[in-house]
Each structure stands twice: as C-alpha cells, then as structure tokens.
Amino acid sequence: MGFFDKLKQGLSKTTSSFSNVFIGFKKVNEELLEELEETLIMSDVGTDTSIKIISNLRDRIKKEKIEDSEQVKIALREEMENIFKSQDNALNLQSTPAVILIVGVNGVGKTTSIGKIANRLKQEGKKVIIAAADTFRAAAVEQIEIWGKRAGVEVIKKAEGSDPASVVFEAIQVAKQNNAEVLICDTAGRLHNKQNLMDELTKINKVITKELPDSSKETLLVLDATTGQNAILQVKAFKETVDITGLVLTKLDGTAKGGVVIGIVNENNIPIKFVGVGEKIDDMEEFNAKDFVTAIVE
Numbered sequence: 001m002g003f004f005d006k007l008k009q010g011l012s013k014t015t016s017s018f019s020n021v022f023i024g025f026k027k028v029n030e031e032l033l034e035e036l037e038e039t040l041i042m043s044d045v046g047t048d049t050s051i052k053i054i055s056n057l058r059d060r061i062k063k064e065k066i067e068d069s070e071q072v073k074i075a076l077r078e079e080m081e082n083i084f085k086s087q088d089n090a091l092n093l094q095s096t097p098a099v100i101l102i103v104g105v106n107g108v109g110k111t112t113s114i115g116k117i118a119n120r121l122k123q124e125g126k127k128v129i130i131a132a133a134d135t136f137r138a139a140a141v142e143q144i145e146i147w148g149k150r151a152g153v154e155v156i157k158k159a160e161g162s163d164p165a166s167v168v169f170e171a172i173q174v175a176k177q178n179n180a181e182v183l184i185c186d187t188a189g190r191l192h193n194k195q196n197l198m199d200e201l202t203k204i205n206k207v208i209t210k211e212l213p214d215s216s217k218e219t220l221l222v223l224d225a226t227t228g229q230n231a232i233l234q235v236k237a238f239k240e241t242v243d244i245t246g247l248v249l250t251k252l253d254g255t256a257k258g259g260v261v262i263g264i265v266n267e268n269n270i271p272i273k274f275v276g277v278g279e280k281i282d283d284m285e286e287f288n289a290k291d292f293v294t295a296i297v298e
Contacts, residue, residue: 106189115147
C-alpha cells in the first residue's frame with residue numbers, strides 16, 4: 001500500500017462523512033452548505049475555521065454561479081488547501097549541526113517520530129545524532145536506542161533521572177566533534193500544568209542557544225491525530241514555553257478524524273512538517289496539503 005492509500009485509509013472516517021453529504025445532495029443550496037459546515041465541525045476542524053471555510057465557499061458559489069455539487073466539492077477542497085498555502089513545510093537545516101527539538105505530551109508518538117525522522121534524514125545522506133534527553137520516563141532511553149539502531153544513527157544517553165540539559169550538552173559536543181549535520185533532541189513528555197517539566201524545556205533551549213548560537217533550529221510539536229480538539233489545547237500550552245516551528249501528526253489510523261490539522265494551522269499559523277500513518281520506520285512523509293485534502297474530500 002502506497003503512502004497516499006495509507007493516508008486515505010487513516011482518514012476514512014472523515015472521508016465517508018463528506019461522501020455521504022454529497023451523495024445526499026445533488027442540488028446546490030443552503031441546506032448543503034449547512035450540512036458541510038456541520039461535517040467540518042464534526043471532523044474536528046473547529047467551529048471558527050469551519051465557518052470561515054463555508055463562508056468563503058458560499059461567496060464562491062454565488063460569484064462563480066456554481067450549480068453542480070461536484071463543482072462544490074472541488075471548490076471545498078481548494079478552500080481547505082488555501083489554509084495551508086502560506087506554509088513552508090520544509091525543515092530548516094541550513095547549519096551544521098542543525099538542531100531538531102522534539103516536544104509533546106506522553107503517548108503521542110514522540111519516540112517513533114524521532115526514529116522515522118532520523119531514518120528519513122539518514123536516507124538523504126545526512127549524518128544524524130539523537131540526544132536521549134527524556135530521562136524521566138522509565139524505558140524512554142531504551143526505546144529511543146531501539147529506534148536509533150533501526151535508523152542506523154548514534155544515540156547519546158545518560159542514566160535514567162539524569163539532568164536532560166546535560167544530555168543535550170554532551171550530544172552537542174559529540175555532534176561538533178563528528179561533524180554531524182543534524183542533532184535530534186528527545187524531551188520528556190510534558191503537560192502545561194507540569195511547570196517543572198516546562199522549566200526543563202527552557203533550560204534545554206538555553207543550552208542549545210549557548211552552545212550553538214548560529215545553528216538552524218526546528219522545534220517540532222508531536223500531536224496524536226486521534227485526540228481531536230485536545231490537540232489544539234496542547235499547541236496553545238506549548239506555544240507559551242517554546243517557539244514551535246512545525247507540527248508532526250501521528251496515529252492517522254481509521255479512528256482519526258484528522259480535520260484538527262486544518263483548524264490548528266488556521267488558528268496558529270504553524271506548518272505541518274510530517275504525517276505518520278503507521279508503525280514502520282518509513283511510515284512517515286512530508287506533509288502535502290493537496291494529498292491530505294484529497295484524502296478527506298474524495
């Protein structure tokens with residue numbers, strides 16, 4: 001199964017909802033637009049973003065004199081795609097070493113995402129090092145080591161309970177010595193109400209800024225696609241502590257509605273960098289807005 005087919009399968013819940021609306025309406029009328037708006041909201045797009053999309057769609061129907069539901073479908077896709085138009089999905093890895101800081105709450109798939117991103121960069125010919133700076137969670141270091149071996153990249157670690165910032169410091173020194181092109185830093189899963197963990201994140205950032213003042217840096221927030229509106233709350237919480245430069249969407253399986261991505265990008269203007277659709281090491285691709293929207297609205 002190709003990546004697009006996996007993406008389509010992962011978003012099947014939302015896809016079928018939109019298909020049912022279009023099957024039920026052959027004429028273009030206000031009732032169709034109301035049904036589409038409700039479907040967007042139910043797909044976790046969010047109320048404000050859903051209203052915006054349908055308002056733009058309504059204007060286009062009048063302006064372009066759209067009378068066919070198939071044309072409405074095309075226009076709806078275009079309006080959803082427009083939300084992603086200004087986004088730069090490419091990783092900023094200009095310096096050597098460049099730094100990718102991975103953040104997110106526990107259970108969203110941070111460890112697997114790190115392994116998959118490391119694997120992609122290694123396949124591109126880059127020398128990658130991983131800093132196992134999630135020293136709080138039991139077995140976190142062992143898990144990142146397993147993924148490091150799968151990807152064929154070096155993992156810098158310390159004992160469980162060590163100071164995470166010291167792990168990052170050591171990894172930076174190794175990256176400099178070995179001329180590594182990318183340093184990926186794992187961090188402890190944290191919630192916005194765990195102030196000590198948020199403080200650790202600030203400390204890690206200070207170490208990176210001090211030791212690599214001129215480095216390119218990405219801070220990627222990993223989000224579980226199945227958590228819906230809760231993902232929006234996570235974005236808001238992390239934005240208060242770190243400058244998030246991109247999002248990684250995981251667990252796009254049949255239970256995920258996926259529409260939350262559209263709402264997050266519209267409300268926060270943060271690009272989606274990667275989408276994960278499975279457990280294998282190559283089950284991650286750079287986000288493609290056209291593919292994503294086409295998978296939602298066939």
